[in-house]
Amino acid sequence: xxxxxxxxxxxxxxxxxxxxAIFIRLAGCNLRCGFCDTxxxxxxxxxxxxxxxxxxxxxxxxxxxxxxxxxLQLTPSLVERLHRAGKFVQVExxxxxxxxxxxxxxxxxCSPKFDFCPDAPLRLQSVDELKVVxxxxxxxxxxxxxxxxxxxxxxxxxxxxxxxxxxxxxxAYVEAHPRWTLSLQTHKLLHLx
Ligand code: SF4
Numbered sequence: 395x396x397x398x399x400x401x402x403x404x405x406x407x408x409x410x411x412x413x414x415a416i417f418i419r420l421a422g423c424n425l426r427c428g429f430c431d432t433x434x435x436x437x438x439x440x441x442x443x444x445x446x447x448x449x450x451x452x453x454x455x456x457x458x459x460x461x462x463x464x465x466l467q468l469t470p471s472l473v474e475r476l477h478r479a480g481k482f483v484q485v486e487x488x489x490x491x492x493x494x495x496x497x498x499x500x501x502x503x504c505s506p507k508f509d510f511c512p513d514a515p516l517r518l519q520s521v522d523e524l525k526v527v528x529x530x531x532x533x534x535x536x537x538x539x540x541x542x543x544x545x546x547x548x549x550x551x552x553x554x555x556x557x558x559x560x561x562x563x564x565x566a567y568v569e570a571h572p573r574w575t576l577s578l579q580t581h582k583l584l585h586l587x
Pocket of ligand 1 (some may be wrong): 426429
């Protein structure tokens with residue numbers, strides 16, 4: 395399995411913000427979003443046993459499998475091993491890769507990218523959290539996506555003035571559409587990993 399990094403921190407964004415978590419970042423993605431801040435080239439090959447050994451020292455129950463696009467590589471057997479170790483498995487996905495029936499993930503956080511990339515339709519069958527990166531786009535395309543939790547996260551455009559505009563617009567949208575909640579990239583605000 396191509397692994398970009400494994401590290402321990404707090405979940406910085408979305409429904410589980412503030413939760414201590416072990417992050418397994420799998421390398422590679424099928425999309426190329428303009429705002430992507432992931433280094434897709436750096437990785438090492440690790441076996442599932444290697445990954446379990448890297449996870450073992452950390453006390454948190456919560457595991458976040460992220461990417462890149464983790465659904466390109468995540469296997470039912472790794473999820474099973476994490477469950478046997480008592481872990482809760484959250485996957486952060488762009489939703490373009492359908493889940494195999496045997497993949498017993500506990501929580502899918504799906505951040506669709508059909509507004510930003512050509513040919514990025516939503517193919518994931520079931521979504522727990524819909525997390526929309528907000529760049530001021532029309533929100534109607536997300537109305538029909540069923541989820542338990544709806545998170546609206548202003549895009550980090552690396553431009554302070556534009557970021558402030560998007561934050562204000564996201565707050566206004568959430569206030570007017572209260573099934574949504576505001577998600578901030580708190581790890582950036584707090585200078586965490
Ligand atoms: S889907 Fe996520 S990881 Fe892939 S290019 Fe877009 S932002 Fe980066």
